[in-house]
Amino acid sequence: MRPIELQVEDLSIYFGGLSAVEGVSFYIKKGQIVGLIGPNGAGKTTIFNLLTGVYAPTRGDIYLEDKSLLRYKTYQRCQMGLARTFQNIRLFKDLSVIDNVKTAMNRQMHYSLISGVFRGPGFRKEEREISHRAHELLEVMGLDGFAHDYARNLPYGQQRKLEIARALAAKPRVLLLDEPAAGMNPTETQELLATVKMIRDKFEVSVLLIEHDMNFVMDICEYIFVLDYGRIISSGEPAEVRNDPRVIEAYLGGDALEEEDA
Amino acid sequence: MYYVTQILNGLGSGSIYALVALGYSMVYGVVKLINFAHGDIIMVGGYTIFVLLGMNAPLWLAVAGSIGFCAVAGVVIERVAYHRLLNNDAPRIALLITAIGVSIFLQNLAQLIFGTNQKPIPKMFTLPAIRVGGMNVSNTLLNIVVALLMMAGLQLLVNTTKIGKAMRATSEDAGAATLMGINTNSVILFTFAVGSALAAVGAVLYSNTYMQIKPMMGGMLGLKAFVAAVFGGIGSIPGAMLGALILGLAESLSVVLGQSAWMDAVVFALLILILLFKPAGLLGQHMKEKV
Numbered sequence: 001m002r003p004i005e006l007q008v009e010d011l012s013i014y015f016g017g018l019s020a021v022e023g024v025s026f027y028i029k030k031g032q033i034v035g036l037i038g039p040n041g042a043g044k045t046t047i048f049n050l051l052t053g054v055y056a057p058t059r060g061d062i063y064l065e066d067k068s069l070l071r072y073k074t075y076q077r078c079q080m081g082l083a084r085t086f087q088n089i090r091l092f093k094d095l096s097v098i099d100n101v102k103t104a105m106n107r108q109m110h111y112s113l114i115s116g117v118f119r120g121p122g123f124r125k126e127e128r129e130i131s132h133r134a135h136e137l138l139e140v141m142g143l144d145g146f147a148h149d150y151a152r153n154l155p156y157g158q159q160r161k162l163e164i165a166r167a168l169a170a171k172p173r174v175l176l177l178d179e180p181a182a183g184m185n186p187t188e189t190q191e192l193l194a195t196v197k198m199i200r201d202k203f204e205v206s207v208l209l210i211e212h213d214m215n216f217v218m219d220i221c222e223y224i225f226v227l228d229y230g231r232i233i234s235s236g237e238p239a240e241v242r243n244d245p246r247v248i249e250a251y252l253g254g255d256a257l258e259e260e261d262a
Numbered sequence: 263m264y265y266v267t268q269i270l271n272g273l274g275s276g277s278i279y280a281l282v283a284l285g286y287s288m289v290y291g292v293v294k295l296i297n298f299a300h301g302d303i304i305m306v307g308g309y310t311i312f313v314l315l316g317m318n319a320p321l322w323l324a325v326a327g328s329i330g331f332c333a334v335a336g337v338v339i340e341r342v343a344y345h346r347l348l349n350n351d352a353p354r355i356a357l358l359i360t361a362i363g364v365s366i367f368l369q370n371l372a373q374l375i376f377g378t379n380q381k382p383i384p385k386m387f388t389l390p391a392i393r394v395g396g397m398n399v400s401n402t403l404l405n406i407v408v409a410l411l412m413m414a415g416l417q418l419l420v421n422t423t424k425i426g427k428a429m430r431a432t433s434e435d436a437g438a439a440t441l442m443g444i445n446t447n448s449v450i451l452f453t454f455a456v457g458s459a460l461a462a463v464g465a466v467l468y469s470n471t472y473m474q475i476k477p478m479m480g481g482m483l484g485l486k487a488f489v490a491a492v493f494g495g496i497g498s499i500p501g502a503m504l505g506a507l508i509l510g511l512a513e514s515l516s517v518v519l520g521q522s523a524w525m526d527a528v529v530f531a532l533l534i535l536i537l538l539f540k541p542a543g544l545l546g547q548h549m550k551e552k553v
Contacts (some may be wrong), residue, residue, distance in 0.1 A: 052441055054437070054441075073440075073445075074440040074441060075440045075441075075442075075443050075444055075445045075446070078440070078441055078442060078443035079443045083441075083442070083443075084441055086438070090435055090437070090438040091438075092430065092431050092434045092435060092438070092439075093434065094430070094434055094547075095427070095430055095431065095434070099427055099430075102424075102427055103427050103428065103430075103431040103439070103442055103444065104442040104443060106424050106427065106428050106442075106443060106444055107443050109424045111424075113423075113425065116419065116422075116423035116424070116425065116426075117415055117418060117419055117423070119418075123423070127422075166442065167442075170442060170443050
């Protein structure tokens with residue numbers, strides 16, 4: 001049995017009177033790739049925002065290993081091992097590709113301000129190490145050739161990869177991917193599939209991903225939680241979930257089966 | 263020769279504007295706040311020097327004390343006046359009004375403590391005389407050199423160090439920066455501290471150059487430094503420097519032309535011109551409003 005890395009218990013949040021997420025519980029085991037799927041507006045991104053501390057839950061708790069995250073701020077949760085990417089890419093567009101990666105390594109450097117301004121030995125040593133690691137990450141993601149370009153000038157697919165590289169730079173235990181395949185063509189999606197698996201093995205992270213693309217989710221995830229109207233309506237291995245009538249209903253609508261492309 | 267000394271004079275006073283403009287620009291760059299109280303920090307720095315020298319403190323202590331005190335003052339102002347507004351995404355106008363309020367508060371506090379009259383500052387630095395056209399320009403040169411060094415240091419800090427990267431990341435997308443493990447609150451505090459420390463360096467040069475200070479001195483000085491920052495392209499470090507030097511030159515040029523009464527008008531006319539023809543400033547990047 002692999003130990004549980006991230007656990008969510010009875011997580012709920014209300015905006016005004018509206019419950020966006022209601023009594024959600026799930027867990028991710030170490031090294032697992034877990035999918036969180038559901039139709040538009042089901043509350044998937046809200047759950048990411050709750051995990052990372054952008055929102056405070058109305059009720060419930062979040063544990064990373066055995067530690068409750070609720071009293072930690074967003075930046076601390078990142079340092080503790082939760083790093084994410086964004087559905088609508090949020091790179092630092094006016095920074096170079098490599099600087100984007102280095103920003104996420106900020107906490108791994110310890111040289112003093114004085115050393116930074118006067119370029120003391122501590123500064124040079126740490127900056128060299130960080131540069132080395134950043135280049136390694138870029139190489140893994142196939143971005144090393146772009147290291148000194150502005151992030152804004154990368155093609156869309158590469159920007160998505162850079163987001164993953166930047167999240168990895170924070171040395172996460174759990175990597176949160178928000179619709180990583182959005183806007184990608186089938187070839188790119190296949191590539192991404194291989195990349196995510198490779199990352200899981202190479203960096204020994206657990207992955208929680210939100211996705212619309214059902215095929216992608218079915219191919220990559222070992223376990224899936226299905227969300228609808230803020231509640232978990234089904235969970236299990238891909239094959240089980242695929243055939244669960246509740247899931248089919250949530251995705252295709254109760255009696256509106258003509259919306260099959262939804 | 264007269265022209266050379268006037269140009270040097272212009273660059274000398276421009277350097278003091280530059281040190282204040284750098285802080286304006288930096289704070290704007292990171293939190294998009296026009297910190298109108300920033301000009302008054304130079305006044306705070308001036309009075310700190312006045313008090314410390316009055317207590318017979320050695321010169322180095324007066325200088326260091328002023329820089330340290332201003333850095334702390336900048337942090338306190340951020341914490342007390344702006345912090346909640348920034349964290350709750352208050353509208354820009356609320357921040358702006360608060361900044362003006364802080365400015366008025368500082369000016370009146372100084373009047374309350376020290377009285378409304380100007381205070382003399384004893385001669386601070388005795389430098390070997392460098393004569394150009396019969397005029398000793400060593401103080402002017404000191405101003406220019408110090409301002410250039412500060413700008414270069416700041417440029418290095420922002421572009422190559424980890425805190426610099428954190429500042430640039432916070433500037434672009436504070437939300438994403440916290441999610442990448444950057445404590446944006448401390449980055450903002452740091453920005454205020456550095457900006458205010460630079461203003462204090464400006465205060466040291468100002469006190470040394472003009473040898474007097476008064477509670478309202480930050481008003482016009484701050485306004486002109488703000489004009490300089492906008493002129494050079496707010497958010498840009500070399501831009502702030504360039505804008506301030508051009509402003510200083512424009513002032514001394516109006517003196518050369520015998521129109522010193524029009525000095526301030528020239529400065530603001532320049533602002534209007536740049537806003538008409540290159541609203542982003544000389545070295546500013548095209549402004550893109552976030553949707």
